Amino acid sequence: MEPSLTPIPPEPKKPFAPWVWLPFLSGIGALAALVAASLLFPGWLVIQEACLVGFALVVGYFLVQTIARLAAKRWRGALFAFLRLATLAALVIPTLALLMISSFFGPSEDGFADHLTIPEGIEIAVPEIDAAGEWSDAGSKGTDTMQLAVKAALRVPGGSDPSFVPSLPSLRRASTDHPADFRAYIEASPDWHVFIEQGNHFAARRWSYGGEPRDELHGYISDNGGDASFQTRVLLCLDRKQWSRYDIQHVQEGSSPVTPEMSEGNRMHESRVMIEGGGVWVEIFEQSKALERRVTKASIKTLEAEFSEFQKDPPAAVNRAKTRARDLALRLGGASGEPVRLLEGMQPGIYGVAFSLNPGEPGVVYLKAFEVTKGTPLSEDRLEAASETRMTWSADPTEKFGAKSGFTIYEGDWGKPYAARFEVWFKPDSQGSERKLAEKIYKIEGWQR
Numbered sequence: 264m265e266p267s268l269t270p271i272p273p274e275p276k277k278p279f280a281p282w283v284w285l286p287f288l289s290g291i292g293a294l295a296a297l298v299a300a301s302l303l304f305p306g307w308l309v310i311q312e313a314c315l316v317g318f319a320l321v322v323g324y325f326l327v328q329t330i331a332r333l334a335a336k337r338w339r340g341a342l343f344a345f346l347r348l349a350t351l352a353a354l355v356i357p358t359l360a361l362l363m364i365s366s367f368f369g370p371s372e373d374g375f376a377d378h379l380t381i382p383e384g385i386e387i388a389v390p391e392i393d394a395a396g397e398w399s400d401a402g403s404k405g406t407d408t409m410q411l412a413v414k415a416a417l418r419v420p421g422g423s424d425p426s427f428v429p430s431l432p433s434l435r436r437a438s439t440d441h442p443a444d445f446r447a448y449i450e451a452s453p454d455w456h457v458f459i460e461q462g463n464h465f466a467a468r469r470w471s472y473g474g475e476p477r478d479e480l481h482g483y484i485s486d487n488g489g490d491a492s493f494q495t496r497v498l499l500c501l502d503r504k505q506w507s508r509y510d511i512q513h514v515q516e517g518s519s520p521v522t523p524e525m526s527e528g529n530r531m532h533e534s535r536v537m538i539e540g541g542g543v544w545v546e547i548f549e550q551s552k553a554l555e556r557r558v559t560k561a562s563i564k565t566l567e568a569e570f571s572e573f574q575k576d577p578p579a580a581v582n583r584a585k586t587r588a589r590d591l592a593l594r595l596g597g598a599s600g601e602p603v604r605l606l607e608g609m610q611p612g613i614y615g616v617a618f619s620l621n622p623g624e625p626g627v628v629y630l631k632a633f634e635v636t637k638g639t640p641l642s643e644d645r646l647e648a649a650s651e652t653r654m655t656w657s658a659d660p661t662e663k664f665g666a667k668s669g670f671t672i673y674e675g676d677w678g679k680p681y682a683a684r685f686e687v688w689f690k691p692d693s694q695g696s697e698r699k700l701a702e703k704i705y706k707i708e709g710w711q712r
Contacts, residue, residue, distance in 0.1 A: 290321035421553020438542035444577035451584035516540030591665030612710025675709020
């Protein structure tokens with residue numbers, strides 16, 4: 264009788280078998296393809312998204328494989344799966360660094376305007392020079408009291424004590440005792456940019472250049488002037504809600520000194536304080552070279568002076584603010600009284616917009632833009648938010664009110680102009696239908712990094 268044969272178990276899969284490396288190499292290939300697509304086809308987002316999806320699938324594969332092998336107590340296989348997963352994760356950092364470097368030095372032309380022609384037979388304007396440049400004298404055509412106060416404070420060397428007194432009694436009384444006039448004043452004054460974020464109302468303090476108040480990105484104002492370098496923002500939280508989820512120190516309005524919580528940003532001493540006072544909160548952000556909160560103190564002093572004047576006669580203060588908005592409309596409308604004018608920015612593709620309008624009811628205006636020959640929307644996901652601004656209004660349609668904003672058009676390249684139609688749209692607070700107020704065609708170029 265022949266002895267029975269013991270079955271030979273199948274040889275375990277070797278972790279270094281060629282096919283085992285296919286998913287790993289696919290992950291590396293997805294990252295390489297992402298870099299190549301970003302460099303060679305920067306406008307083809309679908310290719311970049313496909314690369315990201317492919318990489319995510321490979322990472323998910325190795326994550327599931329690692330967990331499954333651990334559950335099966337296949338320690339060696341789990342170790343190799345984890346090492347491949349960790350290697351792919353580590354490769355993300357140099358990939359992101361390479362993409363960041365390429366964004367500065369790589370090609371940035373998108374070819375949007377390569378085959379576009381500017382049509383003949385229609386009126387096409389060109390953006391005008393902004394007479395109120397950023398470096399113009401703030402007091403040449405009107406006085407910006409906050410800007411003058413901040414710059415004067417920064418000319419004095421700062422000390423080492425960061426404490427300040429959050430005393431704003433006039434602002435507290437204005438928002439509490441005269442809420443309707445207070446809100447009307449803030450919305451009418453060219454010094455304040457009122458906007459809505461997640462259903463809450465805010466007002467950022469503008470600075471004036473050449474006598475014309477201008478909106479800055481998220482209301483932040485900065486200057487690199489050596490020892491006088493600073494960045495600041497003064498923000499009224501009109502519904503007593505914080506604008507974002509960043510950390511901020513809340514203090515009560517009053518005459519007792521407070522010491523702000525200090526940190527560092529842009530190699531400067533940084534503080535961000537929310538002063539709670541009556542019907543409004545005031546956020547004051549400051550970055551400056553000295554520990555002493557010179558900008559914060561100057562801002563508080565200027566706010567108190569502004570609303571102390573308001574308190575003397577609130578309805579008269581509202582009328583003065585509307586008069587300033589009407590005067591601004593005359594300047595922004597130009598000699599022809601245009602409802603919308605495009606202004607040159609510091610580079611092609613970066614523009615300012617001057618509104619001279621009266622929507623007839625409370626709300627905000629914003630821009631839409633389209634390439635003329637094909638009707639392609641321009642910077643559709645950014646233009647509305649960038650250009651949106653709140654307009655003063657009245658029931659008299661002959662009155663006009665002025666406002667300015669800024670934006671960037673990303674489609675196109677320098678030296679390749681094309682025609683674009685800019686439309687001014689109005690979004691009423693009443694939740695009624697949005698409506699177009701004006702439009703004009705301009706010859707523009709897209710911004711190129």
